[in-house]
Amino acid sequence: MQEIKVHLTAAPKEKPQKGAKLGFGKIFTDHMYLMEYSPEKGWHDPRIEPYHAISLEPSAMVFHYGQEMFEGMKAYRTEDGRVLLFRPDKNIARANNSNRRLCIPEIPEDDFLAGLKKLVEVDQDWIPTDPGTSLYIRPFVIATDPFLGVRPSDTYLFIIILSPSGAYYESGLDPVKIWIEDDYVRAVRGGIGEAKTGGNYVASLKAQMKAHDEGYSQVLWLDGVERKYIEEVGAMNIFFKINGKVVTPMLNGSILPGVTRASCIDLCKSWGMDVEERRISVDELVEAAKSGALEECWGSGTAAVISPVGHLRFEDTVMQIGNGGIGPVSQKLYDTVTGIQTGKLEDTLGWTVQVK
Numbered sequence: 001m002q003e004i005k006v007h008l009t010a011a012p013k014e015k016p017q018k019g020a021k022l023g024f025g026k027i028f029t030d031h032m033y034l035m036e037y038s039p040e041k042g043w044h045d046p047r048i049e050p051y052h053a054i055s056l057e058p059s060a061m062v063f064h065y066g067q068e069m070f071e072g073m074k075a076y077r078t079e080d081g082r083v084l085l086f087r088p089d090k091n092i093a094r095a096n097n098s099n100r101r102l103c104i105p106e107i108p109e110d111d112f113l114a115g116l117k118k119l120v121e122v123d124q125d126w127i128p129t130d131p132g133t134s135l136y137i138r139p140f141v142i143a144t145d146p147f148l149g150v151r152p153s154d155t156y157l158f159i160i161i162l163s164p165s166g167a168y169y170e171s172g173l174d175p176v177k178i179w180i181e182d183d184y185v186r187a188v189r190g191g192i193g194e195a196k197t198g199g200n201y202v203a204s205l206k207a208q209m210k211a212h213d214e215g216y217s218q219v220l221w222l223d224g225v226e227r228k229y230i231e232e233v234g235a236m237n238i239f240f241k242i243n244g245k246v247v248t249p250m251l252n253g254s255i256l257p258g259v260t261r262a263s264c265i266d267l268c269k270s271w272g273m274d275v276e277e278r279r280i281s282v283d284e285l286v287e288a289a290k291s292g293a294l295e296e297c298w299g300s301g302t303a304a305v306i307s308p309v310g311h312l313r314f315e316d317t318v319m320q321i322g323n324g325g326i327g328p329v330s331q332k333l334y335d336t337v338t339g340i341q342t343g344k345l346e347d348t349l350g351w352t353v354q355v356k
């Protein structure tokens, strides 16, 4: 593992006050982690620097062909003052899966984890402590060759930035309304849907705006080929409880394999529930909603952890799930995952990594 050079800021910024509304992704801490890649040196020069603007040539490849990978995770401050990461090994492994798909050189796992821990340690006083708050961590890689030809870049920049983020829910879990999109698609099998990369997000904006205009907060995507099978929500994976069984779309190459998704599956199984990872057609869903077999629905992702779904709309069919409120499995998953993340519940599964 390479030694990390640390250059601390001489002008620390003012931190948000306790109780301040942080929102998401708007405030950045005092420092950032950087590492560079060249064919001669590989990944090199890991360092922590004061948070600053970066300078790139307008011809940098990332601007033209979108060769970039990102990750999203959180650090939490426990009541007894420890700092915890949640399953960072999963994010690091996924980052390298994305890198392989996007022809970006893999990042040595130990340099990645050491950089992550060191940066969070340096900026640990930025971790908010109000209930439901956390320090959002955004690692990303961009292609930096100044070149307009189409090929993988030879040089890259890896950066980690940190952003204190507010409670996703102001007061308790809040059910969301979801629009099932039948026209636009997000990803196709064989494409880049299972990589965490900006291209999938730009592909989703148009339908997201359409759903917003209709009064829905998120889009649930169907598969890009037959437009028949449920895939995911674009920044969340999706779960249903149908006839007592927990059902979620199987990973098929176009769905992002969420860390929260994997954790929900493990927890439900540990509670003795039947969990099926399989194809679910939108017709099956509409039928299950009609017959009353659709008992619960929730999204899973780092930002909200668990998002109970109160309503689904597909074309002209509006489906209310249960009484439109929060189902018991959603609530139990939320309480358990956030309990482990924040150190309130004992981590019997070994999911947390202590930074300090």
Ligand SMILES: *Cc1c(COP(=O)(O)O)cnc(C)c1O
Pocket (backbone or CB within 6 Å): 072, 196, 200, 232, 233, 234, 235, 236, 237, 256, 257, 258, 259, 260, 261, 300, 301, 302, 303
């Ligand atoms: C990040 C992401 C998710 C959720 O993954 P988590 O690891 O649970 O945060 C789901 N879908 C997409 C498209 C994503 O980018």
